[in-house]
Amino acid sequence: MSPSTAGVGCAFNHDPQKVNAAHSCIDSSSSGGVGIKQKRLNVESPSFTPSTTPNNGAAPTSAATVKKPATLSPKAAGAAPFLPKGAISRANSGTSQLRQETGTPEWGLTEVPDFVPQRFDTVDSLQGTGNGVLGASNAFDPFVSSTTPLASAGAVVTHQMQQNPYAHDHTGIGGTSYFTSQNSFQQPVQYHLYAPIGPHNQSILGYQRNVHDLFIPNDFREELQKKAAATLQTLPNSQLPAQIDIFHSLVPLDVTHQKNATIFGYPSWVYKAQSSKDGNFYALRRLEGFRLTNEKAIRCVQSWKRVCSGSVVAVHDAFTNRSFQDSSLIFVTDYHPLSKTLAEQHLDGPNRYQSRHASTHLPEPVLWGYVTQIASALKSIHSAGLAARIIDPSKILLTGKNRIRLNACAILDVVQHDTQRSIADLQSNDMVNFGQLLLTLGASSIAHNPTKALEHFSRAYSAQLYNSVLWLLGAGPSKDPQQPPPDRSIDVFITGISSQLISTFDSSLHLDDQLTYDLSRELENARLIRLLTKINFITERPEYDHDRHWSENGERYFLKLFRDYVFHQVDAQNSPVVDLGHVLTCLNKLDAGSEEKVTLISRDEQSCFVVSYKELKKGVEMSFQALMKRR
Structure with missing residues (x-):
């Protein structure tokens, strides 16, 4: 073996020209014309020792320059024990002594916080799994957690779960995932409430208001209709x-x-x-x-x-x-x-x-x-x-x-x-x-x-x-x-x-304010008429009289009872109740998807249901979409 080819490249390089029996990977059929017998491994075989890489990656000039592996010094038994940097940083005494004993430079003992997994052991202990794996339902939600995933060293892993402001459902811990498609009909803005806009020229009490206060004045309406x-x-x-x-x-x-x-x-x-x-x-x-x-x-x-x-x-x-x-x-x-x-x-x-x-x-x-x-x-x-x-x-x-x-x-x-x-x-x-x-x-x-x-x-x-x-x-x-x-x-x-x-x-300017006030009184009419149109499109369609899957089952039945609740009420003498305020209140709550519940009773008084306006609104939307698909 020539000196020029000995120990070239990496110390773990399998050079085909090497004949070192302890590190050779060639067999008797290798090129070079030298027959080398490969020894079997046994308990007396010497331990594998990689060749030393020279400085700057240069190969040694001869095989004699390869140094023998250094043996462990007997003084190593008295060396200082290995301590993580975080433990050293939390120690309030003996820091200088540790630096002297371990020979660690000043920059090696900076106070770097340890990585502490959040909601790991604590959540597992709550779930009783103990397998160190977070459940899929308790994955970290940046829109729910009040702290960052990387907490400071020594922080206690106890989080006050906050409700997700972007989620519609706040019932469970942590709410729903932000990226989960929400099928909610609750309006974030309370636009279903009537808010009169000034000027208010008349100083009247609440019980003195009448139905005409919800619409534009009759004389103004007549003038527009005449035009x-x-x-x-x-x-x-x-x-x-x-x-x-x-x-x-x-x-x-x-x-x-x-x-x-x-x-x-x-x-x-x-x-x-x-x-x-x-x-x-x-x-x-x-x-x-x-x-x-x-x-x-x-x-x-x-x-x-x-x-x-x-x-x-x-x-x-x-x-x-x-x-x-x-x-x-x-x-x-x-x-x-x-x-x-x-x-x-x-x-x-x-x-x-x-x-x-x-x-x-x-x-x-x-x-x-x-x-x-x-x-x-x-x-x-x-x-x-x-x-x-x-x-x-x-x-x-x-x-x-x-x-x-x-x-x-x-x-x-x-x-x-x-x-x-x-x-x-x-x-x-x-x-x-x-x-x-x-x-x-x-x-x-x-x-x-x-x-x-x-x-x-x-x-x-x-x-x-x-x-x-x-x-x-x-x-x-x-x-x-x-x-x-x-x-x-x-x-x-x-x-x-x-x-x-x-x-x-x-x-x-006063006239402009008055016209704006009159316009605001008609603001909700278009919204309510669209809702009324949907309800009447859905309930009791004559072509579906024999289709029990449409009119008498599911949300269509609730909507039919709700229509009776809004428009077909009677008093104690069984006389019809004509109350526009009741109609407007119910329709506004339905359009807003209120959480308020309403009691619906069938016409034969044999069935009674308690549903919320939110569920009724969902039924209106689903039924109307189903009706559109039947066209």
Whole structure:
């Protein structure tokens, strides 16, 4: 054996060139031409000793360099006993002596806590297994345990089991596993409870409340229903065209059938129509006998589409049409059902009441409300570089209580397109028409006489409102020709009535609160009607009368008894009990899956069941899903 091949690589490397009998793995058929007899193992065989690995992994230069194995020193019997680091760290005395005796460096005795398995011996002792294996049902749950799996050294393995906040079932120790699919119907939010939202204007006691407190007011409901009926109203046997562009089902909205060309220069008519494009309803204003001579005139309507104000009736389109057997110009605007004009609301009346109108006038808060809304509309219009041009009581819609909107504003821009007037002049004329409107509303009977109307206005209203009308009409106290004309823009006017704007804004906030309160009273109705629909889909289906697996067994039977409990109760005299509060209470508890129990008795009074609302809700869901699968 050459020295170059002796002891190469690992000390346990089975090199085929080695001939050491104690470490050889080759047989007599190995290559190399050297016949070596393999000895059998017996009690006299020398012990196996691996060859020593040289420093840096280099092989020794010769076989003679291999050192003999070192023998155990007799002094080892007096060596210090082996102690784990945790035990040394817990010792309060003799630490330095142990370091000296064992030769352990300073960094080897750091206080590292021992690994102590949690819920191991203790849980096993509780279970009586003693096999050192945790049961599958008691596996560590990070959402249940109050401590971490690696506890500090010396900690006592006793855990206060907390309920899993993410689990629906809190009955057992530790709750259910977080990753286990839960089939619970209990709602985490108590949304089934009615919580009235303010404002609360009436100071009434609990027993003074009635059923109407759970729903929107009757007058508000009637108003909405009337508006819906007016929107869906049709005109049978109508002589109007069946189709105008994309609009159909025309219904006239004019209260009089007399032609009037005072405002626009052409007789105008208003219709309600439905769009076949989006299904919405719109108001169509038709100008009879108008001939379009300039295409640019009708294009100006595009500018009015960009005007976005709550006090202006939105303009959608304008086009010409011959469906009325003439050349008509038609404007498409928003439709506000059951709306009136200010002229119909405050100025029109039988002749026998004209003397009474002379002594009455609009309340000042109402008139201030009109002022602020018209000022808001003019602000949006003038900011868009346009002018209203029409501020007339017959063209201002009253769409709600003291809620007005400017209407028919874009018509004169098309009809009088060829009239060369600057925007500044038109906007200044808007301010004059604004003041004339206020004077007409405040002194309706004598509005034709400006002098008497102003005198009446000064006596009936405050100085601020009177001076505002004077400022709008340009009849201010300063008439000095040397002074430049004052800036009579809408911005200056709004600055002067800022206090009234705040008052109107506060009133609109109160109205918003009231509408939110009325809406909250109807919040639960859709949820309860869905629950009622499910129950009636399930119970006593006629096609399953002979299928006892459906109607008379299982949860369907409980649901049938629950329906009788809710709707078919009788009193001591066997008279039917009609109690809406009982119905709402039971349905809310069912929808929430309450843990409260209810007693259900069969119609023949031979069976009695005590079930919880949670179980009933589960039965509703399971039965409805089974019904859907039978379709």
